[in-house]
Amino acid sequence: MPSNEQRRQAAKRKLERQLARRAERAKRRRIWGVSITVVAVVAAVGLVYWLVNLGPGDSEAATNNTTPTDTPAENTTDGACAFKENPAEQSDKSPGMPEDPAETPNTGTVAVTLKTSQGDIPITLDRAKAPCTVQSIEHLVTSKFFDGTTCHRLTTSEGLKVLQCGDPKGDGTGGPGYTIPDELPTDLKPAAVGQGAVTYPRGTLAMANAGPSTGGSQFFLVYGDSTLPPNYTVFGSVGAPGLATIDKIAKGGLTPGPNGPQDGTPKLPVEIETAAVQ
Template sequence: MPSNEQRRQNAKRKLERQLERRAQRAKRRRLLGVVSAIAATVVVAGGVYYLATRDGKTEPAAQSSESSAPPEGKTTGGPCAYLETPGEKAAKAVGMPDDPNPTPNQGTTQVTLKTDQGDVPLTLDRAKAPCTTQSFVHLAKAKYFDKTSCHRLTTTQGLKVLQCGDPSGTGSGGPGYSFKDETKPDMKYTRGTLAMANAGPNTNGSQFFIVYGDSQLPPNYTVFGSVGEDGLKTVDKVANAGPEAGARGEGDGKPKLPITINEAVVAN
């Protein structure tokens, strides 16, 4: 007869599987956009209300029927549990990251995005987000980011980010796997923040964003590193040219000054 502890663990695992299924059902096509332009920030009952859409479409509601769930893919055996997404073909074939136990969670890793507008050095923090850092380094070493454009720039009040990491350049491409959030309630998105874009809880893939101006976002996007002022000069140059008019409205679209990551180089 199972003990109370075993029942709790079984229930926990069942809940995690259900959450993963719901996230996939709610996103039949991956839309790894950072929350779109914040159209309004309204104080409601002492809190902040964010009006958000992705690609001009509202998020579909999760269905209750388990039978409609897409097939579940393979999961790596380590603590990060990277999940293969069979229904979402990788924008560039790359495979899944190694998943050692324990996950390295100390120190920083330097990655330089060598773009056609100038270098953008990144400092990845394993202590903040070990699984995210592990995935990002895997993608960089596999040349997943090489020859890819940064497909989205926002210059609206409260949302100033440059988004990259989709080889398809559409904002819907991913690496063929997803992984869980590594978020904290007190996360802030100030200038120089490096964070993951997503399409809802636990849907991280390859897309990331660089915050070039203090932004107002709920703490739903994993912060896994930072960009120094030298790198931000390159981002500022792109931001100052502004975005093209897009489906999301004024101040949110492809950069008018295109920026392409020619190579992502891992230093250590």
């Protein structure tokens, strides 16, 4: 039968073994905790690197599998204007991209005459108002892009009096195969009605669009003060001789379209026979 001393020694050895096992388990937990932390840090650093350097915007799959839509493609020119290709509008009439220098000319004017089936419409492009837009429109004019196109839309309501032109399809859906950046006006007077609206005065030459930075070749000529949001680039003006021609077209009336009885196709057909820089 073991003595009291032997029992104490046995109990002591048992306690020492228990303490040793606990210490070993604690050591393993610390090792696992450090390992997991290191793995998490490495994963986080790798994720940040991927997002910064190899993210979806730059991946080959993201850039090479784009389905043509109304949204412009990401291909751009290298200059100050960064014109964007728009594959959805590519056609046999597309003139290619405009020149895009590092410093777009922003002074001076360009005189253009739209010779139409209803009479001449002289217009003046103003580089100071919208240098990138003028750069593009001059390119389209010299490329003969507008020749043989129609002015497909006329509006005659009290708050909107415009003639819209520049669509190679003639139905409001066409363009040159690229888009230009917005150069929105900041000097138009607030309109008396319409929160946030401004007045585009008679004689204004402005770009049509389908949303931010979607302008292409379609433009509108304002023949009566019009109330609109300041979302349309103003790039020039229409002089008295041109306004006289547009007034005649407006008096001829329109064939209503889906937007109501005061918005449709001019009854007097308006074809831009030639557009030329003077």
